[in-house]
Amino acid sequence: MAKELVEFRNLETHFKTSAGTVKAVNDVSFSIREGETLCVVGESGCGKSVTAMSLMQLIESPPGKIVGGEIIFEGKDLLKLNKKEMSRLRGNEIAMIFQEPMSSLNPVFTIGKQITEPLLYHLGMSQKEAKARAIELITLVGIPRPEKIFDSYPHELSGGMRQRIMIAIALSCNPKLLIADEPTTALDVTIQAQILDLMRDIKSKMNTAIMMITHDLGVVAEMADFVVVMYAGKVIEEAPVLELFRNPQHPYTQGLLKAKPVINQRQERLYSIPGQVPNPVDLGDNCHFHDRCEFCMEICKAKTPPLRTHADGHKTACWLYEEEGQAQ
């Protein structure tokens, strides 16, 4: 197995709100290996974006704060770096693309200015070199007439093109890790297919590790090598992609897979997980899924299940697979 590039160790990111503390990321541990695509999947509010933002240290503080844990990137704990060291990494070795291609580009600067910025800042290129490299990058992400695009403004481009530009900016410094936070959610399906193809292409060409955040299990199946499923701030299951889809263990993962309508597989009635995601404020020490789970036992309401390996590379946090749970 490839070398570990990033390791989250017991990460805790909390937000202080007037209603109480929200443990948006609550004791999360997993690793991303070199050249691997890892998908973090979950519903809104499960903490998947906050995990990525913690890695980039883009958590707004206050109200947010990383209160515990370590994020090891190439042997260094990112949380111990000072501001300057972190900004040297950000956009350079670790790059990020966001969901909203409309709002993540600055409307008053040309595309060229925005692509060359990291090249000038991180790589110390001259204006001329940077322009040449920028045009190369625009071509790489599949946009025709790169010279013309170089001098355009974001509003002159469509959503799909803007997302391509974001990818070009992210790739400008040959990052080792690319974080993609719902990169195709705001796009139409035919454009989504183009962007996913592009990302796969880039991964095979540049061997960049990708941490992809998504709520769409279809996208997971197409892109991931390894999958992490989150619910209410916790990792509840992780496995290699084939294993996860063949043998989902956590009732929530099973439910998610059954609830999604799949094209050409019409069912009389969709399976639906009852209830809704719990209020994230002051969650207790229990399985946060217990009140929606059809297999709920007494222990689920009283104790947090540990995330443990139950099959090769397959971890699950569920009392159903623990001896303590089976005793009941």
Next chain:
Amino acid sequence: MSESVVQLDKQQNGAGGEPLIQVDNLKKYFPITGGVFQRKVGDVKAVDGVSFTINKGESFGLVGESGCGKSTIGRTLLRLNDKTEGTVTFEGQDLHELSKSELRKMRTKMQIVFQDPFSSLNPRIKVGEAIGEALVDHGLVSRKDVKQRVIETMKICGLAEYHYDRFPHEFSGGQRQRIGIARALIMNPEFIVADEPVSALDVSIQAQIINLMSDLQREKQLTYLFISHDLSVVEHLCNRVGVMYLGTMMEMAPTEELFSNPLHPYTKALMSAIPVPDPTLKRERIVLQGDIPSPANPPSGCKFHTRCPMASDICKQQVPEYRNMGNDHFVACHFA
């Protein structure tokens, strides 16, 4: 209505059942103004000559990408927009010819559920009052009975009685969509336009709302126009589906027929673009090149020719005829 259109209508009704809504050659153009005097310089052809029929008790799905005109059709059907050309007939009456008071009476029979459950509710109005508002406004139920009716409807939609006095911000996205459905349902409508009702929701909640909508349809014999960009949701919920591109209907067929035998290259591309949650599946995917052209200046001939993998010279010059291929399957393509 020309003779050929009459014939087309008969064929489109082949699925059986009485037509509730007939849309004939509907056009909706939005003017583009420019210059100092805000003169009209062009049109956005949001809907450009679309015809279809929705039968009683049927759920008709409209799919397409952003800007294809699917939402404009929904709004024009309810006369929330004025039309530019064509007719919309509801139970034999031309909706766009009705006077204000006649239209107001009609309105109770036609309701709409919007996409965004966050912006479609007034944050200062209690949910119970928001649901009952239209009943009071139309004077359908005496004031003292309104609350009872609201609570009944809330229960049907999976909300609890104590929710009556709460404000919208206290609800999750799924619950707000239930409120939206309750608002539409309380009028006892015959026809509901659902404009992307589940797009903003998480998967586990989406399934709940889809199930609720199909239960309601069965129990109340509702007719739906279900607008969505998600083919898998439409396949699940609809009897018949129309696929739109840049304001034009490209293909229309009963659901099973459309999904087992898609004829238009655009429909095929749309279907193959959907990521399927099965990592073992290796598919030959048709990836469309380029972006959707602007509806202000659509391509000549077949509007899809700029992105179509099969396009040839005839597609650039001639608008393909929208014809019936049998089995109620309509398609507008030179090569189908």
